[in-house]
Amino acid sequence: MGRGKVELKRIENKINRQVTFAKRRNGLLKKAYELSILCDAEVALIIFSNRGKLFEFCSSSSMMKTLEKYHHCNYASLEANQSNTQDNYHEYLKLKAKVELLQRSQRNLLGEDLGPLSIKDLGHLEHQVESSLTQIRSTKTQSMMNQLAELQQKELALVDANNLLKMKLEERTAATIPQQPALGFFQPVGVNSTTSQLGFHHVGSGEINAEVSSAHNINGFIPGWML
Template sequence: MGRGRVELKRIENKINRQVTFSKRRNGLLKKAYELSVLCDAEVGLIIFSSRDKLYEFGSVGVMKTLERYQRCCFNPQDNNNERETQSWYQEVSKLKAKFESLQRTQRHLLGEDLGPLSVKELHNLEKQLEGALTQARQRKTQIMIEQMEELRRKERELGDMNKHLKIKVSHELSTFDNEGQSYRAQLPCPWNSPGHNTTFPMQSNAMECQQEPILQMGYNQFVHGEGSSVQRNMIGESSIHGSWVL
């Protein structure tokens, strides 16, 4: 016959109770260890006997398991803040490491702190500098070409503007000459009359046309050109108050 089901209740016999405690304690500790190994679980076990003796087991340490238990169960908000703080701390650490690496690379490109570098690292640095120099020269050439094209465009614009101004000035001069000729043709001067000799200079004819009578005290002394038929008033030919003026 099979063994019957044992009723779970406190063992009254002190000796039997102690023996049962020892057997089942060892079995429980064994099961906890097997669970942590087989399932890769974090297991923590604490046992207090009736005589206040402590028995414990922790796969990663009982104190660490208790701290984790407290963070997860009693202070969830603090746990979230701690996780967020830890995440930010890791991010800051990564950025700081990257910043230091960039600073170190910049110093190497400037020719500083080259002592710790090996031959291979110096060769790679030389390649980087040559590549950067090539790109800088290409960019400089491109900018110079663009500036030359811009100057040529401005030169063409100024040339077109100059041609336009020349045509405009020529048109204005021709218009001014035509108006001057029309105006001279309308003047009532002797050279406009038929039969007038136009071989005389324009300036003298204009002066003759513009002469007007002048009131003058004393005597007039007219001087004509050589070969003129008009007599010249000589000194002493006119008298004032009946006496000759020398």
């Protein structure tokens, strides 16, 4: 049967606790020695028993040199961390001051918190506002000119499209209307020839007046067809 898993808790029995301490202490010292030999590592091990008895192992020639090396590495990292923390804090203060300055400038541009400003600061603020307005007006004018140019181009395109549709409509209308026969195939009937063929002759205005006068003289009235 294999060895069961040992529960990690304080051994209540004093004798068993001392026996376990001695066995595991020797095993730990052995492991430290093997680690230093196999891996060429500098190992320092310090053990204090519950009675305050010291047990130590050091792979180097002096435990103090190893401890000094440990202190140097440990405190150097702490100092570096402290230095980084201080640098970060100073950077935070600088950024905070810049943010406050920008917020105050924004409020001044909006016409707020102007009381603490001097006449020189107010003049500078006025000049800054006028420059901003000039730039805004220039940008607005340029934008309006660009929009006007676009609208003119659209207008020209619509006019061209309208003319093209008008030409197509005229062509379609001309194609649907039947063509009139040419006059060369028919001879117009002359008035003189027709009247001569039908036995009529041209009556002048003088003859009509004479006929009217004779009819009036004979009957004393004008016939209805003469009116």
